[in-house]
Amino acid sequence: MKIKSLDPRITRAGIESEESMEIQLQPLDHFETYEVFHQKKRGTHHQHVGTVHAPNPEMALLFGKEQYGRRGACVNIWVTKTADIFASDYDDSDIFDTTPEKLYREAAPYKVMDRINEYKAKQAQENA
């Protein structure tokens, strides 16, 4: 029996556990998880970037910055407890299916690019 841990390094090490060492992990034996969202530029929306373990929001922010904000542009971070996210059920994913006969509400069928290009060409001609 190999030791399994929430820390992937421990699991990867493939350490044999002795029977007496067997510990059943209960929820919250490890810290809770927080979801991290970062914002690349002020005014743009925050994007979900990943998860961290932390005992409280302050520490989650501290870790979120280093895990996900230390490379590339970032001006702001949000963290929220994973448990606080209210999510839809995968069993209900059929609610996103929609009958295809409603092309009038899709943007794709409007052939607007032709007209934009035509207009641009005309503008260019006039300015030439």
Place this chain on the structure above:
Amino acid sequence: MNEQSTLAIKELLYKMADDLLILGHRNSEWTGIGPMLEEDIAFSSMAQDKIGQSLALYQILNTLGEADPDTVAFTRNAPQFHNCQLVEFPIGEYDFSLVRHFLFDNAELIRYEMLAQSSYEPLAKVARKFKGELKYHKFHGDTFLMKLGQGTAESKERMQKSLNEAWNYALGIFESVPHESTLIAEGVWQGEAALKARWIDAISPILEQAGLEIPAESTWAPVYGGLQGEHTEHLQPLLDEMSEVFRVDPTAEW
């Protein structure tokens, strides 16, 4: 700049750069064995920041006629290092490393805030560049100190014990370079005594809120000497390990 002020600036740069290099290397020893994955990454990342900051200072020294940064970092022996003794101690247990990080990085943030106003422009420029990193380092140190000071009886006791052990060495951070008065007179910066006073003001309320006590003032005995190359037995083994690869082939391109 006259000869004396150049000399004093070099002394100051060596002291600051060596502190950062040695502590950066020490803290990197936690990489892979940190208390949890997230903290392992955060602490390692801050260690890298410190090495990067030391590089910026060694580069200034290079423009003042000193050898290139790699040579300076990897070919000197302990007696030629100017760092304070606090930074060379082994990492110990995590409480000690955290307390050292809290004490040192609070001083660093103020030091570089002061230097951002320096009349010596190359130094003022890098000091402004370090600002964000140092602010995060302080945020990290303060947060851990607060949580562990207010944590369990064991965590509080460990933090207090490490604080007591580190204290006089932390006071040793503020050892003045020779001819510091020249630096003060020329507006390079306000000196170690001014920094130390601001540092005490900054950390006292945080320690108090964390439920930790600064050792009684009557017991304060700053450990100086690092600046003149007096070090503990811990520094040379660190340097041997740090420069091991470099010494295999000092001319190699990396």
